[in-house]
Amino acid sequence: xxxxxxxxxxxxxxxxxxxxxxxxxxxxxxxxxxxxxxxxxxxxxxxxxxxxxxxxxxxxxxxxxxxxxxxxxxxxxxxxxxxxxxxxxxxxxxxxxxxxxxxxxxxxxxxxxxxxxxxxxxxxxxxxxxxxxxxxxxxxxxxxxxxxxxxxxxxxxxxxxxxxxxxxxxxxxxxxxxxxxxxxxxxxxxxxxxxxxxxxxxxxxxxxxxxxxxxx
Amino acid sequence: xxxxxxxxxxxxxxxxxxxxxxxxxxxxxxxxxxxxxxxxxxxxxxxxxxxxxxxxxxxxxxxxxxxxxxxxxxxxxxxxxxxxxxxxxxxxxxxxxxxxxxxxxxxxxxxxxxxxxxxxxxxxxxxxxxxxxxxxxxxxxxxxxxxxxxxxxxxxxxxxxxxxxxxxxxxxxxxxxxxxxxxxxxxxxxxxxxxxxxxxxxxxxxxxxxxxxxxxxxxxxxxxxxxxxxxxxxxxxxxxxxxxxxxxxxxxxxxxxxxxxxxxxxxxxxxxxxxxxxxxxxxxxxxxxxxxxxxxxxxxxxxxxxxxxxxxxxxxxxxxxxxxxxxxxxxxxxxxxxxxxxxxxxxxxxxxxxxxxxxxxxxxxxxxxxxxxxxxxxxxxxxxxxxxxxxxxxxxxxxxxxxxxxxxxxxxxxxxxxxxxxxxxxxxxxxxxxxxxxxxxxxxxxxxxxxxxxxxxxxxxxxxxxxxxxxxxxxxxxxxxxxxxxxxxxxxxxxxxxxxxxxxxxxxxxxxxxxxxxxxxxxxxxxxxxxxxxxxxxxxxxxxxxxxxxxxxxxxxxxxxxxxxxxxxxxxxxxxxxxxxxxxxxxxxxxxxxxxxxxxxxxxxxxxxxxxxxxxxx
Numbered sequence: 001x002x003x004x005x006x007x008x009x010x011x012x013x014x015x016x017x018x019x020x021x022x023x024x025x026x027x028x029x030x031x032x033x034x035x036x037x038x039x040x041x042x043x044x045x046x047x048x049x050x051x052x053x054x055x056x057x058x059x060x061x062x063x064x065x066x067x068x069x070x071x072x073x074x075x076x077x078x079x080x081x082x083x084x085x086x087x088x089x090x091x092x093x094x095x096x097x098x099x100x101x102x103x104x105x106x107x108x109x110x111x112x113x114x115x116x117x118x119x120x121x122x123x124x125x126x127x128x129x130x131x132x133x134x135x136x137x138x139x140x141x142x143x144x145x146x147x148x149x150x151x152x153x154x155x156x157x158x159x160x161x162x163x164x165x166x167x168x169x170x171x172x173x174x175x176x177x178x179x180x181x182x183x184x185x186x187x188x189x190x191x192x193x194x195x196x197x198x199x200x201x202x203x204x205x206x207x208x209x210x211x212x213x214x215x216x
Numbered sequence: 217x218x219x220x221x222x223x224x225x226x227x228x229x230x231x232x233x234x235x236x237x238x239x240x241x242x243x244x245x246x247x248x249x250x251x252x253x254x255x256x257x258x259x260x261x262x263x264x265x266x267x268x269x270x271x272x273x274x275x276x277x278x279x280x281x282x283x284x285x286x287x288x289x290x291x292x293x294x295x296x297x298x299x300x301x302x303x304x305x306x307x308x309x310x311x312x313x314x315x316x317x318x319x320x321x322x323x324x325x326x327x328x329x330x331x332x333x334x335x336x337x338x339x340x341x342x343x344x345x346x347x348x349x350x351x352x353x354x355x356x357x358x359x360x361x362x363x364x365x366x367x368x369x370x371x372x373x374x375x376x377x378x379x380x381x382x383x384x385x386x387x388x389x390x391x392x393x394x395x396x397x398x399x400x401x402x403x404x405x406x407x408x409x410x411x412x413x414x415x416x417x418x419x420x421x422x423x424x425x426x427x428x429x430x431x432x433x434x435x436x437x438x439x440x441x442x443x444x445x446x447x448x449x450x451x452x453x454x455x456x457x458x459x460x461x462x463x464x465x466x467x468x469x470x471x472x473x474x475x476x477x478x479x480x481x482x483x484x485x486x487x488x489x490x491x492x493x494x495x496x497x498x499x500x501x502x503x504x505x506x507x508x509x510x511x512x513x514x515x516x517x518x519x520x521x522x523x524x525x526x527x528x529x530x531x532x533x534x535x536x537x538x539x540x541x542x543x544x545x546x547x548x549x550x551x552x553x554x555x556x557x558x559x560x561x562x563x564x565x566x567x568x569x570x571x572x573x574x575x576x577x578x579x580x581x582x583x584x585x586x587x588x589x590x591x592x593x594x595x596x597x598x599x600x601x602x603x604x605x606x607x608x609x610x611x612x613x614x615x616x617x618x619x620x621x622x623x624x625x626x627x628x629x630x631x632x633x634x635x636x637x638x639x640x641x642x643x644x645x646x647x648x649x650x651x652x653x654x655x656x657x658x659x660x661x662x663x664x665x666x667x668x669x670x671x672x673x674x675x676x677x678x679x680x681x682x683x684x685x686x687x688x689x690x691x692x693x694x695x696x697x698x699x700x701x702x703x704x705x706x707x708x709x710x711x712x713x714x715x716x717x718x719x720x721x722x723x724x725x726x727x728x729x730x731x732x733x734x735x736x737x738x739x740x741x742x743x744x745x746x747x748x749x750x751x752x753x754x755x756x757x758x759x760x761x762x763x764x765x766x767x768x769x770x771x772x773x774x775x776x777x778x779x780x781x782x783x784x785x786x787x788x789x790x791x792x793x794x795x796x797x798x799x800x801x802x803x804x805x806x807x808x809x810x811x812x813x814x815x816x817x818x819x820x821x822x823x824x825x826x827x828x829x830x831x832x833x834x
Contacts, residue, residue: 010659016666056655083658085685105665105681127703168699169706169722171714 002028005051007039007065008081009058013104017052017081020108024115025050036060043068048076050119053098055082055089063096070097070198079118087128094133095201099123099194122172122187123194130166133197153200155193162189246308246386252289252361256281261322262288262360273311273381275573278369281378286331286362289380293357304388305347308395310381310576312363313339314459319360320351331364333458339365339376340402340450344395346388359383366459370512372467372519373570375579376449401580403451409587410444410451416594417441423601430604432483436597439476440590445469447587460512467519468504474526475500478533485540520571527567534560555593562586650688657684682745690738698728698771698828701737702764708741709748713760716752718777724764730771730828739802740773740826743810746795747775747822755779755820766828770808773824782814799824 002025008014011034018030031046033039036059043051043065051069053062066078080093080101090101100123102114114124137155155163158179165175176186250272257263274289281287307318315336318326326345329336351357365378384391417440424434446469455462475496482488503522510518534556542549565582568574661684664677702724713720732740751760757779765772782796796812799822803810808826 010663012663012667013659056651083654083662083681083685086689104662105678107678108666127700127707131700131703166707167703168726169703169710171707171711174710 002049003047004028004030005039005042005046005048005053005069006030006032007034007036007051007053007057007062008032009034009054020111021052021115024112024119034058036062036064039065040068043072047073051076051078052081052102053078053093055080055084055093063093066093066096066098070202077118079115085126087126087132090129091132094129094194095197097198097202099191121191122183123190125166125172125190125193127167127169130163133193134160134163134167136197137200153196153203155196159189159193159196162186163193245390246384247293249291249293249383249385252291252380252383255288255290256285257288258285262290262319262362272383273379275374275379276365276367276377278367281367283367286364287378287380289361289363291359291361291383293359293385294355304349305352305385306388306391307343307345307347307359308384308386308391309343309345309361310384310398311339312343312361312380313337313376313378314365316343316364316380317362318345319362320347321353321357322360323351325351329454331362334454334456334462335364335459337376337449337453337455337459337462340406341453342395342398342402344388344391347385359385366463369514369516370460370463372463372515372523374572375569376463401584405584406447406450406587409584409591410447412591413440413444413447413587416591416598417444420594420597423598430601432480433597433601435476435480435483436594439473439480440594442469442473442476443587443590446473447583450583460515463512463515464504464507467507467515467522468500470519470523471496471500471503471526474530477530481533481537485537487536487540523567523570527563530563531560555589555596559586559589559593562589646691650691653684653688683742686738686741690735695731695733696737698730698732699726701732701740702728705741705744709744709762712748712752718751718757719759721759721761722764723762725766728766730766732828736806736826739806740824743799743802743824744773744775746799750795751775751777751779751820754782757819769828771826771828773822775822775824776819778819781816781818781820782812 004021004025006014006017006021008017014032014034018032021028021030028050031042031048033042034057036057039053039062042048048069051065053065055062062080062082066080069076069078078093078098080090080098081104082089082101083104084090085103093101100114100118102111102118102124104111106114117124137160161179162175165178166172170178172186172190173183175181176183179186251269252272252274253267254270254274255263255265255267257265270289272289276287309316312328315331315338316326316328317324317331325348326343328338328343347357347359361380361383363378363380366376368374368377371377417437419437420433421437421441424430424432424437427433446466449462449466457465478492478496482492506522507515507518538549538553538556541552562582562585565574565578566586569579569582658681661677661681665674665681668674668677706722706724710720710722751757755777757777760775760777763772763774763776765774796810799812800810803824803826806826808824810825811823812820813823814820
């Protein structure tokens with residue numbers, strides 16, 4: 001049985017989402033929250049397998065919940081469910097540890113499929129997100145501080161290759177064909193990319209905090 | 217004089233020329249007297265007691281004559297050639313020091329000024345005495361010269377010690393020329409040079425005084441003025457002071473001259489030392505004290521010691537300056553070095569002339585050359601000062617220009633900042649509007665999307681939501697790189713077509729450097745989205761080709777499907793229901809065009825052309 005957190009402030013949408021989640025995971029136990037504050041309390045108390053998190057909430061940003069969940073329940077999956085499709089909003093959530101994102105207004109079937117894919121370990125990756133990730137890891141212009149300290153969070157050539165092709169608009173199955181790799185392998189690369197983005201961002205934040213501490 | 221015939225002018229000029237060519241002519245026509253009977257006594261007439269013979273010139277030595285008494289010289293005179301009635305006979309005395317009187321056959325014929333303290337100082341004045349024809353006797357004449365002066369021990373310089381040079385008797389005109397020339401050289405020129413030195417020195421002193429960074433100018437001014445004061449003894453005859461007092465004052469001036477010279481050189485070499493600033497004035501005060509202690513009788517030896525000391529100081533300063541100048545390599549070294557060396561030699565000659573007999577011409581030359589060189593140095597300093605002023609002016613002008621530039625820059629920056637501020641405010645406002653749209657309109661539309669039972673309303677709401685999002689993006693977005701836009705479009709179109717089971721073929725050039733404004737990006741996205749929707753919903757196509765290209769600065773997108781085409785309306789125009797009108801309208805807004813070609817069974821070709829140049833502009 002899965003424990004699923006549903007963080008959404010609009011009651012109608014929350015109800016609709018609950019129905020949708022129960023359709024994908026019939027045996028799941030869904031815990032609802034409408035505010036960041038409530039969600040944070042729930043995260044400390046209950047162990048979740050999956051969390052569907054809206055970003056724009058009345059008392060703050062869902063990114064905080066993603067971060068907390070990543071800290072106290074590393075094995076749980078956070079998925080951002082949002083109305084914002086632009087990387088400006090999504091990238092911070094991904095850096096905080098979100099494992100994929102779903103756009104709310106998509107047809108029910110599409111969301112169902114995406115949710116299934118995510119829970120099977122196949123997160124989506126849009127061209128603009130791919131570009132942001134590449135820019136973040138770009139060693140040429142300005143490597144992230146963490147990458148200098150921890151070489152293992154740098155992207156491999158293959159991962160970069162995948163990102164490059166996603167940025168050009170190729171779909172993941174297309175890339176699999178182009179590189180002669182299975183759909184599963186491509187999905188693994190994307191998972192690695194998300195993981196490294198999170199690790200690197202967290203390390204960078206920690207280093208930044210340390211640096212501030214040193215100068216205080 | 218009035219009786220002189222008219223042709224005398226010619227003779228005068230001729231005589232001058234002749235003299236200039238050969239001095240021998242002069243000596244042939246004049247009588248040079250180089251020995252005399254001498255006696256001493258402060259009486260009105262030649263004392264006949266204690267006579268002895270001396271050779272002329274007779275430079276007095278210590279103890280050779282009793283102090284305070286007149287010295288009488290007597291020579292016999294017989295005219296060398298019969299005198300013509302219009303010729304005057306004259307006596308020329310090159311040097312007589314300090315005051316004198318001349319008697320011919322017992323009659324006083326000339327006086328050099330006061331014969332008692334304060335004595336008239338004639339030492340540097342050559343004397344010409346007319347011997348009245350009426351007093352001359354054919355058979356022989358007696359010429360008595362009474363001289364008063366100071367023994368060498370009481371004067372600081374030999375040139376001011378008592379004495380009488382050789383005498384010359386000859387035609388007045390001839391000797392007068394010589395007298396005039398010597399007078400000009402020994403008195404006139406020093407006067408002129410002294411005046412120049414005082415004027416220039418005063419000017420430079422004021423200049424240096426005002427401009428403390430150029431203190432060497434002030435010291436040079438002081439040097440010039442004090443030198444002029446010391447040199448004034450050459451031509452200043454009657455001073456209401458005793459000889460001893462004058463000697464004392466003159467000697468006291470010399471350490472001041474040294475101070476000015478040494479400080480000038482050190483400051484000019486950009487070097488100063490506190491101890492030197494103290495020691496030199498102290499020396500100026502100390503020297504008069506020692507002279508007073510030594511007394512009038514030992515003035516000469518006391519000054520000798522002091523002058524040597526001071527000369528060494530000045531020499532050391534010269535060497536120091538030259539060394540500093542050589543090291544710094546500032547300006548031309550050799551002209552400065554030469555000038556300084558010549559001045560040093562000139563001063564050295566004067567220094568030596570005070571102690572020993574040097575050729576008269578040499579001392580005169582040194583006396584004249586030194587101040588002239590001072591004037592040259594002064595002019596050079598003024599020139600340098602002028603150049604420095606000019607440079608300062610130039611740098612001031614350039615500084616002003618730079619300040620103007622900087623001010624303009626600051627103003628520009630300020631303007632930019634203000635613009636940026638406006639931009640920031642606008643940006644923030646746009647973001648706020650965008651957030652409001654998302655939160656209110658977006659949430660409501662979303663609710664409709666997911667709660668409406670009517671599929672059509674749900675789809676419309678979803679489309680409205682997408683539209684809203686695009687609008688927001690057009691409102692807030694930054695310019696998008698064309699390559700990135702192509703990636704976004706490809707991902708969307710290809711996955712949508714794939715979901716609808718339509719095979720898609722996409723071709724686009726790689727690495728495009730152009731950018732699209734957010735508006736152009738949004739509008740093109742809408743057109744593309746509309747076209748894709750049409751293909752999925754209405755065309756019945758199984759295959760779709762999308763080709764992007766850059767041609768002549770235009771962005772071209774050709775979308776071709778193998779579907780059933782768009783049915784013609786009765787009026788011969790393409791079906792408006794398929795959103796063609798809005799696609800065309802959007803293209804027009806971007807100064808582009810959207811052409812649709814379609815025929816039943818041929819599929820549809822949509823050609824979108826957008827001018828990149830204008831689309832690039834925000």
